[in-house]
Amino acid sequence: MNTLAKTILAHTEKRPEGAPICAKGLLHLGSRAAVDQALSRLVKRGHLLRVGRGVYVRPVESRFGTRPPSTSQVIEAFAGLKGETIVPHGAAAANRLGLTSQVPIRAVYLTSGPSRRLTVGSQTVELRHAPRWQLALAGRRAGEVLRVLAWLGPERAGEALAMLKRKLPKAELEEIASVRSILPTRLAEQIGKIVVNG
Numbered sequence: 001m002n003t004l005a006k007t008i009l010a011h012t013e014k015r016p017e018g019a020p021i022c023a024k025g026l027l028h029l030g031s032r033a034a035v036d037q038a039l040s041r042l043v044k045r046g047h048l049l050r051v052g053r054g055v056y057v058r059p060v061e062s063r064f065g066t067r068p069p070s071t072s073q074v075i076e077a078f079a080g081l082k083g084e085t086i087v088p089h090g091a092a093a094a095n096r097l098g099l100t101s102q103v104p105i106r107a108v109y110l111t112s113g114p115s116r117r118l119t120v121g122s123q124t125v126e127l128r129h130a131p132r133w134q135l136a137l138a139g140r141r142a143g144e145v146l147r148v149l150a151w152l153g154p155e156r157a158g159e160a161l162a163m164l165k166r167k168l169p170k171a172e173l174e175e176i177a178s179v180r181s182i183l184p185t186r187l188a189e190q191i192g193k194i195v196v197n198g
Contacts, residue, residue, distance in 0.1 A: 004030050005038040009047055012058045018073025020081050023054040051078070052118045068121030071107055075118075075125065084113040085135045086127065090151025093144035098167075099152075099160055110134055110147065133182045141168070142175035146183070154186045161194045 007029055012021050026035045039056055042048040048056040049068055057074055059066040068074075079086040089108040094100045107123060110130035118125045134150050137143030145164055149157040165173060177195050180188040 002038065002041075004034055005041055008035070008038050009042060012048065012056075015058065016077075017060055018057060018069035019077045020051060020074065021048065021056045021058070022081060023056075049119075049121065051120060052116065055081075055118075057120075068123075071120045071123060071125055074120050075109055078118065079111075082113055084111050085138050086111045086113075087135055087138045087143065087147065089128070090134075090147035090149075094148045094151060097141075097144060097148060097164065099148060099163070133179070133184070136179045136182060137175060140172075140175065142172045145172070145176055146179070149187055149190075154190070157187060158190050158194060161190060165195060 008021075008026060011026065011029070015021065021039075023032070023035055023039055026039075029035060030038070039048065039050075043050050043056065046059070046066065049059055051057050051074060055078070057069055060069050075086055078084075086109050089104070089110055091100075091102070091104045091108070095103055107120075107125045109125065109127050111127045112132070112135055113127070113129065115129045116127050118127065134147055135143075136146055145168070148160060152160050173195050177191055180191055183191070
């Protein structure tokens with residue numbers, strides 16, 4: 001292993017699990033061509049996993065062998081690296097909130113950045129660009145409710161809202177109501193009717 005590859009590997013070992021390593025962030029170690037070549041060699045040897053164009057992660061080593069880091073860790077770190085808001089898709093949120101028993105087969109996230117695909121181990125993760133209102137209240141259960149309502153569509157959103165009104169604490173319902181001004185009109189009306197006035 002050449003010196004640059006060893007230096008990059010030493011640099012990656014200081015990073016937390018799932019933290020992305022960006023080729024552009026390593027240019028202080030060498031030219032772009034040299035860094036790209038060293039990263040490519042590290043991937044071939046199994047020391048790094050390529051997640052997306054110019055973005056890599058270190059595999060997690062345990063007594064059972066190596067495995068890719070968890071998808072949620074990679075997505076969270078990737079969001080920080082790119083300065084984007086990235087949240088789980090409404091289908092996954094619907095499952096977590098008990099509105100459907102279907103478990104999504106594919107990992108889909110909504111992002112404020114461009115649509116693209118990442119690869120975490122053998123799993124392909126789809127990032128879909130979404131409007132600002134679908135990314136509201138990121139990291140909060142009230143935000144998951146908004147994404148569920150968007151996923152269900154206006155015809156089924158009212159029924160889901162009525163069910164969730166019985167399950168969610170008042171503070172979360174107030175959070176949902178507080179963002180009505182950025183929501184599409186029909187959804188804002190349903191939230192006003194069911195959550196605020198209901």
